Amino acid sequence: MTLTAFPSPPPGADYDDLRQEVRAFLAEELADFPPEKRAESWNGFSRDFSRKLAQRGWVGMTFPKEYGGHARSALERYVVSEELLAAGAPVISHWIADRQSGPLILAKGTEDQKRAIVPRIAAGELCFCIGMSEPDSGSDLAATRTVATEVEGGFRVNGTKVWTTYAHVADYMILFCRTGKSDDRHGGMSQFLIDLKATENIQISPIIDLGGEHHFNQVVFDNTFLPSDALLGEQGEGWSQVMSELAFERSGPERFLSSFALIEELIRLLRKDATEAQQAEIGRLSAHLMVLRQMSRSVAGMLNEGKNPALQAAIVKDLGALYEQDIPRLARSLLSRPAVPGGRDSYAAVLAYTELAVPSFSLRGGTREILRGIIARGLGLR
Amino acid sequence: MESMIFDMAERLFRDHVSHGLREDAAAGQCPEALWTRIEEAGLHMALVPEEAGGFGVPAAEALGLVRIAGAHGLPLPLAETLIANAVLARAGLALSGGRLTIAEGEVLQLERRGGAVHARGHLTLVPFARWADRIVTIAALDGADHVLSLPVKDLTVTPAQDLAGMPRDDVAVDLDLPGANAAALPGSMGGMRGLGALVRSLATAGAMETILKMSVEYANDRVQFGRPIGKFQAIQQYLATMAGETAASRTAAEMAADSYDTAAFALTVAAAKSSAGEAAETVGALAHQVHGAIGYTQEHALHHFTKRIWSWRDEFGTELDWTQELGRAALSSPHDTFWHFITDSTAQGATA
Numbered sequence: 014m015t016l017t018a019f020p021s022p023p024p025g026a027d028y029d030d031l032r033q034e035v036r037a038f039l040a041e042e043l044a045d046f047p048p049e050k051r052a053e054s055w056n057g058f059s060r061d062f063s064r065k066l067a068q069r070g071w072v073g074m075t076f077p078k079e080y081g082g083h084a085r086s087a088l089e090r091y092v093v094s095e096e097l098l099a100a101g102a103p104v105i106s107h108w109i110a111d112r113q114s115g116p117l118i119l120a121k122g123t124e125d126q127k128r129a130i131v132p133r134i135a136a137g138e139l140c141f142c143i144g145m146s147e148p149d150s151g152s153d154l155a156a157t158r159t160v161a162t163e164v165e166g167g168f169r170v171n172g173t174k175v176w177t178t179y180a181h182v183a184d185y186m187i188l189f190c191r192t193g194k195s196d197d198r199h200g201g202m203s204q205f206l207i208d209l210k211a212t213e214n215i216q217i218s219p220i221i222d223l224g225g226e227h228h229f230n231q232v233v234f235d236n237t238f239l240p241s242d243a244l245l246g247e248q249g250e251g252w253s254q255v256m257s258e259l260a261f262e263r264s265g266p267e268r269f270l271s272s273f274a275l276i277e278e279l280i281r282l283l284r285k286d287a288t289e290a291q292q293a294e295i296g297r298l299s300a301h302l303m304v305l306r307q308m309s310r311s312v313a314g315m316l317n318e319g320k321n322p323a324l325q326a327a328i329v330k331d332l333g334a335l336y337e338q339d340i341p342r343l344a345r346s347l348l349s350r351p352a353v354p355g356g357r358d359s360y361a362a363v364l365a366y367t368e369l370a371v372p373s374f375s376l377r378g379g380t381r382e383i384l385r386g387i388i389a390r391g392l393g394l395r
Numbered sequence: 396m397e398s399m400i401f402d403m404a405e406r407l408f409r410d411h412v413s414h415g416l417r418e419d420a421a422a423g424q425c426p427e428a429l430w431t432r433i434e435e436a437g438l439h440m441a442l443v444p445e446e447a448g449g450f451g452v453p454a455a456e457a458l459g460l461v462r463i464a465g466a467h468g469l470p471l472p473l474a475e476t477l478i479a480n481a482v483l484a485r486a487g488l489a490l491s492g493g494r495l496t497i498a499e500g501e502v503l504q505l506e507r508r509g510g511a512v513h514a515r516g517h518l519t520l521v522p523f524a525r526w527a528d529r530i531v532t533i534a535a536l537d538g539a540d541h542v543l544s545l546p547v548k549d550l551t552v553t554p555a556q557d558l559a560g561m562p563r564d565d566v567a568v569d570l571d572l573p574g575a576n577a578a579a580l581p582g583s584m585g586g587m588r589g590l591g592a593l594v595r596s597l598a599t600a601g602a603m604e605t606i607l608k609m610s611v612e613y614a615n616d617r618v619q620f621g622r623p624i625g626k627f628q629a630i631q632q633y634l635a636t637m638a639g640e641t642a643a644s645r646t647a648a649e650m651a652a653d654s655y656d657t658a659a660f661a662l663t664v665a666a667a668k669s670s671a672g673e674a675a676e677t678v679g680a681l682a683h684q685v686h687g688a689i690g691y692t693q694e695h696a697l698h699h700f701t702k703r704i705w706s707w708r709d710e711f712g713t714e715l716d717w718t719q720e721l722g723r724a725a726l727s728s729p730h731d732t733f734w735h736f737i738t739d740s741t742a743q744g745a746t747a
C-alpha cells in the first residue's frame with residue numbers, strides 16, 4: 014500500500030541556518046506589511062520583492078548553476094517556500110516560474126530556451142502564467158480546443174484561454190493546446206513558450222473575481238503567430254509533459270498555508286485567555302498543520318530523489334484544501350467577531366478576505382473531485 | 396523500511412494471524428503458540444538498545460513492527476512488550492522476558508518503605524493484563540519519574556474488555572516493590588501516556604491500511620447494477636477520502652516514531668494520537684458504508700479492524716485530551732508567532 018506511505022524527510026531537512034536567514038530577511042522586508050496584505054498569501058504580487066529574494070539566491074534554488082540557479086535541494090527550497098508563505102510574503106511574481114515553468118523548461122526545453130529564460134527566472138525577473146483552462150475545458154483538460162497550426166516558420170494559434178492567473182502582468186505563458194489530430198484522446202497536444210510582451214494578436218482581458226479583485230484573465234489568440242522555437246518539448250507530447258508538472262504544482266506548502274494569516278490573527282487574539290474548548294480546537298488545527306507539513310515535506314524529499322509522487326501530491330492537495338478552507342469556519346466558531354472587508358481591525362479584515370478566498374482552493378490546480386478520482390485510480394479500482 | 400525484522404514480522408503475522416485466531420482471542424483465548432514464535436524471532440526486544448541486550452535496530456524501525464501488528468489485528472501485547480522492555484532497559488531494570496504490558500501510573504500512590512517502594516492504587520483498562528506476566532508503569536516518586544515493574548501474580552485483576560473483545564482489565568495494586576522492580580527513569584521518554592499513544596497511533600495506521608485494502612478489494616469484487624461498485628463515483632470518493640486519512644495518520648504516527656526519545660516527541664505524539672483518533676472515525680464509518688450489510692456481520696473480518704481502531708481512540712489519551720494539550724502549548728508558547736512555535740518545536744534537535 015505505497016499510496017499511504019509518505020517516507021520521512023531525510024535527516025537534516027530542517028536547514029535551520031537557512032531558515033533563520035530567511036526569517037531575518039522577511040522581518041526586515043515585511044516589517045510594515047500589514048496582516049490584510051499577508052492574507053493574500055501567494056496571490057500577492059511584487060516584482061520588487063521577487064527580485065530582492067532572487068538577489069539572496071532564493072529563487073531558482075534547485076536550478077543548475079550554469080543556468081543561473083543555485084543547485085540546492087528541493088528540501089532547501091521547501092524551507093524558503095514555507096517561510097515565505099507563513100509570513101504572507103507577496104510571491105506570485107516568481108512563484109509559478111520557480112515552481113513549475115522553470116523546472117519544465119529545464120527538463121524539456123532546448124538549449125537556447127534554457128539559456129534565454131532560466132537565468133532570468135532565477136533572477137526573479139520573469140513572471141509566468143499557465144494557459145491550460147478554456148471555457149469548455151476545465152477539469153477535462155483533454156477537451157482543449159485552442160489549436161496551433163503549423164505554418165511557414167512556426168505556428169498560428171487560435172482559441173481562448175480563461176482563468177489565466179496574472180496573464181495581465183506576466184512576461185511569459187506556457188500554453189497547452191492542440192497541434193494535431195490523434196485517435197488517442199491525450200495525443201496531438203503540445204506546449205508552447207510564449208513571450209507575451211513581444212507577441213502580437215493576443216488579447217488579454219480581466220475577469221474580476223467575487224472578491225472584486227483582478228487576478229485572472231481571459232486570453233484570446235487570434236491567428237497569433239508563434240515562431241517554431243516557441244515549441245516547448247516534443248510536438249504531440251504535451252499531455253505527458255503537463256502531467257509531469259503536476260507533482261510540483263500540487264504538493265507544496267501553498268496547498269495548505271493559504272489561510273495562514275487568519276490562523277496567526279486568531280491565535281494572537283486567543284493567547285490571553287482561551288477556554289478549554291478553544292485550546293482543543295487550536296490543538297486540532299496545530300496537529301493537522303504538523304501532519305500536512307510532514308506529508309508535503311515528504312513529497313519534496315521524493316521529488317528530490319527524482320521520483321514522480323503525483324499520487325501523493327494529489328493526497329496532499331486534497332487534504333490541504335480541506336484544511337485551509339476550514340479555517341474561517343473554525344475562527345467563527347471560536348470568536349464572535351464579524352468579518353469586515355478592508356476593516357480597520359486586522360482580524361476582521363483578514364477574516365473577510367479569507368472567507369472570500371477559500372472557495373477557490375478546491376478548484377484551482379485540480380478540483381477536489383478530480384483529485385479524488387486520481388487517488389481512487391491509484392488505489393487500483395478497476 | 397524494508398528491513399529484515401520487518402519482513403520476518405510480516406511473514407509471521409501473515410502466516411499465523413487468521414480470522415479464526417482473532418475470533419478465538421476475542422472469545423478470551425490467549426494465542427500462546429503465536430507468542431512463542433514472536434519471542435523466538437526476538438521481535439519483543441526490538442526497541443531495546445544494543446547495549447541492554449537488543450539488536451541495534453533503529454527505534455523508528457522497531458516501532459514499525461507495531462504498525463504491522465496493527466495491520467494484521469494481532470491479538471497479543473507485542474506493542475506493550477516492546478515499550479515495556481525499552482522502559483525497563485532505560486531504568487536499568489532486569490528484562491525478565493515473557494509478555495509484558497503497560498499502564499499509565501499517575502494514579503498510583505508511591506511511598507518508600509524501608510528499602511522498598513510501596514505502590515497502591517487502581518489501574519483501569521490495562522491492556523492484556525490477565526495475559527501478561529508484568530505490568531510496567533511510570534509514576535512519580537519524590538518528584539521524579541520512576542519505572543515500576545509489577546508482577547501480575549501479586550495483583551488483583553478483574554477482567555474487562557474493549558470493543559474488539561481484547562482484554563482491558565481492572566487492576567488493584569497494593570504491594571511492596573524491591574529495588575529490583577522500581578528505579579528512576581532518566582532521559583526524555585516522558586510518561587507512559589505518550590508512549591502508549593505512540594504505539595496506538597502506529598497500530599491505528601496499520602489497521603486502517605488493512606481496512607482500506609479490504610474496502611478497495613470489496614469495491615472491485617462486489618457487483619450491483621451490472622458493474623463493480625468501485626465504478627461508482629460516490630464509492631471512489633469514499634475510498635479516496637479513506638486513503639487520505641490513512642496516509643495522514645501514518646505520516647503522523649511515523650513522525651512521532653521518528654522523534655521517539657527526543658524533545659519534539661511531546662508535540663508530535665499529540666498530533667499523532669489526535670489525528671489517528673479522528674481518522675479512525677472517518678475511515679471506520681466509510682469502510683462500513685462501502686461494505687454494506689456483509690461488513691456488519693461477525694462472520695466478515697472487517698469488524699476486527701474497525702472495532703480496534705475505535706477502541707484505541709479511548710486509550711492513552713483521547714483526541715480531546717491530546718488536542719487540549721497541544722493547544723495549551725501553542726497558546727502559551729514564548730515564540731513570536733504560531734509558525735515559529737510549530738516549526739521550532741518539531742524540528743530535529745528541538746529543545747523542549
Ligand SMILES: Cc1cc2nc3c(=O)[nH]c(=O)nc-3n(C[C@H](O)[C@H](O)[C@H](O)COP(=O)(O)OP(=O)(O)OC[C@H]3O[C@@H](n4cnc5c(N)ncnc54)[C@H](O)[C@@H]3O)c2cc1C
Nearest residue numbers: 143144145146151152176177178373376377378380382383
Ligand atoms: C483562483 C483560480 C485560479 C486559476 N488559475 C488558473 C490558471 O492560471 N491557469 C489555468 O489554466 N487555469 C486556472 N484556473 C482554472 C482551474 O484549473 C479550473 O477551474 C479547474 O480545472 C476546474 O475547471 P472548471 O472551473 O471549468 O470546472 P468544471 O470542470 O466545469 O467543474 C465543475 C464541477 O464539476 C466537477 N466535475 C467535473 N468533472 C468531473 C468528473 N469527471 N467527476 C466528478 N466531478 C466532476 C468539478 O469537480 C467541479 O466540482 C484557476 C481557477 C481558479 C478558481
